[in-house]
Amino acid sequence: MPLNRADLADFTCFLAIARHRSFRLAALELGVSPSALSHALKGLEARLGVRLVNRTNRSVMLTAAGQELEQAISQPFDAIGQAVEALNRHRDAPAGRVRLNAVVDAVSLVLAPVLPEFARRYPNIELEISASNRMVDVIGSGFDAGLRHGGTVPEDMVAQRVSADLRWVVAASPDYLARHGRPATPRDLQAHRCIGVRLGDDRLYRWEFMGPEGEFAVAVPSQFILDDGRAMVALALAGAGLAYAAEPVFAPHLASGALELVLQDWATSGPGYQIYYSSRRQVPAGLRLLVELIREMRPLGL
Template identity: 70%
Template sequence: MTVTRSDLADFSYFLAIARHRNFRLAGLELGVSASALSHALKGLESRLGVRLVHRTNRSVTLTEAGEELRAAIATPFEAIGQAAENLNRFRDAPTGRIRLNVPVDAAPLLLAPVLPAFMDRYPDVEVEIVASNRLLDIVDNGFDAGIRHGGTVPEDMVAQRLSADLRWVVAAAPPYLDRHGTPERPEDLQAHRCLRVRIGDGNLYRWEFKGPDGEFAVPVPGRITIDETRAMLALGLAGMGLMYGLEPIFAPFCERGDLRLVLEDWATTGPGYHIYYPGRRQVPAALRLLIATIRELRPLGF
């Protein structure tokens, strides 16, 4: 059979479906809807005369023919994509699209301060940010890179530091402290209302401190558990309890007097943010330039 331009486009869609085994995730990678992918796949299967994918409400798997097609065309398509990316060396300004998976706090603290300058410098680059505290596999989910705190980056990834180490502190609204008192030592937290945090792996976060004998973690009491900083801030500012988080998150509210830090003598410092990506392929030019811009502007130090 003769391969048409439509076939080539649909082959790229098929490869994304094969990578993710999920139409929605494949669509997010390619910037098209899941229904458009489904329509394209049906057209490709019709033209080829074979079924490539088994679809149910819960799963997407490749047929034997689909596995054979994926194995045959994956490497050539990767080479074509890399060749197109390499052309950025000859352009006056790079082009491309970057998909990033970042913790919720990293979006306002690390990316928001640098993106205005980055977008002005490189007007042909698009950036998609998925802010989530869930621990995702960036390759399986179609991201070019992820951002996490140092020490939580997967070992099989290449990582680069983007910030200085970060201080973790306890904060509360003055009305809460006026009503319930100020804790002087971490053990005093057992008599307080704490806004507990459920982290990306589903566990409750144990508040970490540093004392004369080193670092230790405290399971804190609380009737409210949340998994996102904005909700925690809203409740904390309303006087609902003590909060634990990154000092830069609380800093603007402390400057206005809306929050007050407590237990500062026990505060600990943790690894800063790192960006990470697979090492087996060349880093896209647009991603390299974004990393360089963050390291140049240093919104969280370096």
């Protein structure tokens, strides 16, 4: 059966569905609506005369024919994508689209300071950022790369540092400290109101400190538990309790006096932010240029 243009376009849609096992995520990657994606798949199945995908309200599964087709065409389509990306070397100005999944704090601390200059230098590169603290499979979810704290980057990824190490500290408002006193040691936190942190993998974070015998973690009492740094800072500013985060998160409020650090002698440091991506894919030109610009401008040092 000879191929036509519709087949080639619909093969791209099919491969996105096969990667994500989700019409919604595949549509997000391709920049189309789920209904348009569903229509494209139905057209392809009709022309091929076989069902490629079994879809229920809860799952999307490839049929045996769908699995065979995915295995047969995924590598050639990857090669085509890499060849198109390689053409950036011959353009007067690089172009393309980069999808980045970033932990929320990194968007304001690492990306925001450099994106105006990125837009000025590379107006034809579109950067889509998904800001979330949830741990996701960036490649399986259709992202070109992830941006997270160094200690949370998957080991099978290629990672590049885009910040210096981070100092992790405890802060509170002057009003809170006037009412409840200042903890002298991490042990004193048991008598304080602490704002808990829910990690991207659903674990409740144990605050980490450095003592005479090395690092240790403390499970703090938490009336309020949040999974977003911005909300945590808002509660700390309002006097709701002690908050724990990387020092740059608190920096503007420390400078203004709206927050104060406590337990500074017990503060610990950890790996800074890293951008990471699969070693099995060619790095998009837009992603490479973004990393280079961050390392040039050094918003959090390096």
